[in-house]
Amino acid sequence: MTGAVAASAGSCDVFSAHLFSGCGFQAPGLQDFYFKPLFTVDGFGFTKPMLVAILCVIAVIAFFWVAFRKPKLVPGHTQSLGEMGILAVRDQILRPAIGRKGDKYLPLLVSLFFYIFLMNLMELIPVFQFPAMSKTGFVIPMVIAVYALYLYLGFKNQGAWGYISNMWPHDVPWPVLILLIPVELLRFFIIQPFTLGIRLFANMFAGHLLLSIFMLATWYLASLSIGLLFAAGSAVMVLFIFLLELLVDLLQAFIFTTLTATYIASSLEAAH
Amino acid sequence: MSVLAAAASTTTLVLNFGAVGYGLAAIGPGIGIGLVFGHAIEAMARQPEATGRITLYMWIGFSLTEVLALLGLVVPYIFHAS
Numbered sequence: 001m002t003g004a005v006a007a008s009a010g011s012c013d014v015f016s017a018h019l020f021s022g023c024g025f026q027a028p029g030l031q032d033f034y035f036k037p038l039f040t041v042d043g044f045g046f047t048k049p050m051l052v053a054i055l056c057v058i059a060v061i062a063f064f065w066v067a068f069r070k071p072k073l074v075p076g077h078t079q080s081l082g083e084m085g086i087l088a089v090r091d092q093i094l095r096p097a098i099g100r101k102g103d104k105y106l107p108l109l110v111s112l113f114f115y116i117f118l119m120n121l122m123e124l125i126p127v128f129q130f131p132a133m134s135k136t137g138f139v140i141p142m143v144i145a146v147y148a149l150y151l152y153l154g155f156k157n158q159g160a161w162g163y164i165s166n167m168w169p170h171d172v173p174w175p176v177l178i179l180l181i182p183v184e185l186l187r188f189f190i191i192q193p194f195t196l197g198i199r200l201f202a203n204m205f206a207g208h209l210l211l212s213i214f215m216l217a218t219w220y221l222a223s224l225s226i227g228l229l230f231a232a233g234s235a236v237m238v239l240f241i242f243l244l245e246l247l248v249d250l251l252q253a254f255i256f257t258t259l260t261a262t263y264i265a266s267s268l269e270a271a272h
Numbered sequence: 273m274s275v276l277a278a279a280a281s282t283t284t285l286v287l288n289f290g291a292v293g294y295g296l297a298a299i300g301p302g303i304g305i306g307l308v309f310g311h312a313i314e315a316m317a318r319q320p321e322a323t324g325r326i327t328l329y330m331w332i333g334f335s336l337t338e339v340l341a342l343l344g345l346v347v348p349y350i351f352h353a354s
Binding site for chain 2: 098
């Protein structure tokens with residue numbers, strides 16, 4: 001009875017929908033990734049993901065600026081933290097992939113790692129609660145920059161024909177090469193950058209959807225009936241997904257940076 | 273009266289291919305991720321001093337395999353029929 005009244009009143013938004021109130025579960029979907037602009041300047045709408053991205057950039061720059069503004073031989077607190085971060089990236093990501101001669105790419109890798117990690121962590125921080133990397137507009141420029149970098153390095157270090165011919169092994173019989181060369185060229189020029197970007201984007205997209213579904217389900221089920229038991233179960237799932245997303249955030253930042261270092265290494269190495 | 277009316281009405285079953293597609297897309301990466309971690313655990317058991325290096329490659333392999341399962345989540349939005 002009350003269900004029919006609520007549904008006919010026409011107000012079934014996310015906040016008023018509860019179990020047995022006549023509105024179905026308002027599932028999160030693609031529409032949750034589009035935001036109304038916070039303010040508009042000359043037709044350009046400034047939305048929440050842009051705010052999150054700008055705050056992350058400012059935070060990363062400010063942290064490393066403050067850490068290394070006046071470096072001392074015996075470091076203070078912030079400098080010690082900054083050093084731990086840089087050394088972690090250098091020893092776990094850069095040195096295993098490129099070796100000592102790749103040390104000049106350390107600023108790039110440190111920036112990439114901490115930028116992506118902080119942008120991913122915004123999914124879990126209460127006020128923001130949106131991973132900006134779940135919009136492709138923030139992922140694609142990074143992928144283009146990395147792609148252009150390792151292509152440039154490869155063509156500079158190995159020559160145009162040398163770089164491309166190093167993608168397949170040379171001492172195989174020629175019938176194998178008919179299949180191998182197109183596959184390797186396709187993988188290298190198209191699939192590799194595509195999956196680099198889509199891995200980060202899809203992980204953040206799926207993580208945000210998972211977190212949204214369980215949080216909305218907790219609210220939806222929390223009506224004064226048996227639904228409270230299910231709402232408690234859903235709240236426990238929110239905790240599990242929170243911990244999973246913490247792992248996924250760190251892992252995706254690590255994987256993006258490691259693959260960037262690997263692609264740079266394969267561009268730098270001399271011909272076989 | 274309402275029972276007769278309910279029996280006389282027809283119900284249409286709506287098949288959401290996006291959801292079915294994701295279910296099928298998760299089979300391969302499920303097996304693949306199990307293989308990655310299984311072999312990594314076995315390797316770490318055979319040679320515990322190589323655990324650090326094995327862990328590094330384990331995470332790289334996991335993320336390369338998982339991207340295929342996650343593609344199954346986003347592709348219905350790319351290819352939606354409307």
